[in-house]
Amino acid sequence: MIASLVAHEIARPPMLAPVSLRVDPGCVTGLIGPNGAGKTTLLRALAGLGKGPGRATIAGTALAAMSPAARTRCLAWLPADRDVAWPMRSDALVQIGLGPGAPHDPAAIATALALADATAFAARRVDSLSTGERARVLLARALVARPDWLLLDEPVANLDAYHRLDIMALLRAEAQRGAGILISLHDLDLARRHCDRLLLLHEGALVADGPPAEVLSPANLALVFRIRETPLGLEKAPPV
């Protein structure tokens, strides 16, 4: 049984007002908000990175207090930037996700690459891949240890329409095996259709938390995102 991820009064000056919340495993939780709302900062804090007041715990244990091996099994964090310092092969890159010093595990690597639909890139150098292809290899890196928790910062950015849906389906499957999924998203349509719960951040504060239909209310769309829904799709809202 996977324990919930609990945030205690996390504040990261100057960005984040104190946030306390609890994210449960077995469902896909989306983190939404305009640019600069604090999504990345909150995800980092929940992954045990960065310094500041408050802390994140899983089953009462802070991530920093876990051994590297336990930490790798417990949680994987995927940053939004896709930089890789060295032109390594994709499979070697995925191996990193098993943790420093972990034995080479070709089966786990193959599975993770297959899940991210990146099997074809296994033997290719990451610098020869397109941004979206590299994003899928990096997602496989986060998946390879099959951690309890996946904290993914914009995992579908740069992906084509097919792979966006493919990745969302993959995350749903991971949630169904019991994992906890927390992802930040800019695609509100995907957020509405594929998340069980949404957290809305605005100017460093958590302003809404609930089912997608509730969080993506016309009032929130207008106030936070400055857009409105029309039968033809989203459009800019007139200035208030």
Add this chain to the structure above:
Amino acid sequence: MRALAALLLCVAIPVAAAPLRVASLNLCSDELALLLAAPGQLVSISRLGADPAETTLAARARGLPTNRGRVTDVVQLSPDLVVTSGGDPTAAATARRLGIATIELPQPHDFKALRANIRMLSNALGRDAVGEAVIANMDSVLEHPPHSRATALLVAGGGVTIEPDGLAAAWLAAAGLKQQTVSRGQINLEQILSKPPQYLVISNYRPDQTSTNQRWLSHPALAALPASVRRLHTDGRPWTCLGPGLVPEIVRLRALVAATR
């Protein structure tokens, strides 16, 4: 050509009265000047010439103002003769431009050149007799070289050694020692061990100073040379300028060689 230059120099110096305010700018001219000048004739020598770690004649320099080898250091002493020997190549020209009589002592490569240097300076100082006495003292050692010519290697820290055909080797020959053929002024321990000389003449120069070169002399491989290699120690200071200051050292080495053969 050089003789002509020397002649012209001599002409340029007032012959009527010997110079009374002589400044020397380099170690080797210091050594000759300290040997040849009359008391009070010198007004300045180089820093090295007054350094007991650099020259055996430092005691004679006591109380003399020192310079850093530049004409500007001595010009306020209003010298009437400046002597140089190497160092800053523009110093002599600068001194002449200021209207100061100047002597440049070339680096001697044989005894003939060394005698010529001594004569040139003693003449300029108005001390010909002293110069001839110094030369006579030197020649008394050189005239009757020992018959034995044992092979030798003169080394200082770091393997610095001397050319087998230069003035230093000629001095060594006067002690009955024949400098081994070496390449380019430096030798490594392997070369010494692979072809050990009969005499290893260790030149002690600033032995108290810690340095990589000094440590070289205490390398265990040198200590492992067979007993058949005789070790002699020599004062390293007079070997810098190879002037008449070497005479007592050569006499001492000659006696040591004669005693150990």
Add this chain to the structure above:
Amino acid sequence: MNPRRLSLLLGLALVPLALASLFWDPMMLSSVAARDPGLARTILVELRLPRTLLALLIGGSLGLGGAAMQGLLRNPLASPDVLGPSTGASLGAIIAGYFLGGGVLGVALGGMAGALVALALLLALAGRGAATTTLVLAGVAISALGGALVNLALSLAPSPYALYDVMFWLLGSLADRSLPQLALAGPIILISGGILLARAPELDSLALGEDVAASLGVDIARLRWLIVVTTGTMVGAGVAVAGSIGFIGLIVPHLIRPLVGNRPGAAMLPSALAGAALLAAADLAVRVPINGQELKLGVLTALIGAPFFLWLVVKNR
């Protein structure tokens, strides 16, 4: 290539190099042995053995230190012998040896302290994910400052003899080194190198950035500190014994990394072995006299390394 197999191959390549270094000029050695076996033994034990082992150890420490710094800083231009630590070590050794009158141990300690200060300064200026430009500029500035201070120390040299001595030593050489020097630098390099090699897996995860590595449980602050201390002591001890030998730490990881799939951690052990092989080979090459003199080792490595550095700059442009 599998890093283990590469390491094995490089390790095997060290054997003939070490033998060549030990038994260089067999004609001379056998003629000495025929005349006086004791002397031949002295040459082998007191001169060739420390020279050979120091070439392997110092070359290895430079290759390893370069691989570690490039991995830590995620930057192909980082290396202890180009970006300051070697200059710092020279300065420290000069101050300890010529101004404080330290012996062999003092010079080694001074070298290590100088390398550590320069390395810590480099990381403070250009540590956390700094751009290549920042790193290289900081390294060049530290090298220039170190070089200026070396020149200042030279102009304040206690005697012309010391000046000559230091300038010669700065050119770098392994000729006429002794067993006591090996006994001093050897353990320092082996222990530091061992500690550093044990961190290789953590360097692999740094390829994805410090945050991902931290999220995988790597203690970045500790790793950084560890690499600074071990690289600094290794390089410092090497410089104190052999003078400054440049460019090995820059070149070697570049030659090795493509062979191990560009994994920074996997490149460490092969880089150490290749560094050892390269310096041993260079030290063999300098023993062929040019115009009757041995070329200085540091001069040779710079002659090979500087054009390589230029090529690297052009390639990365």
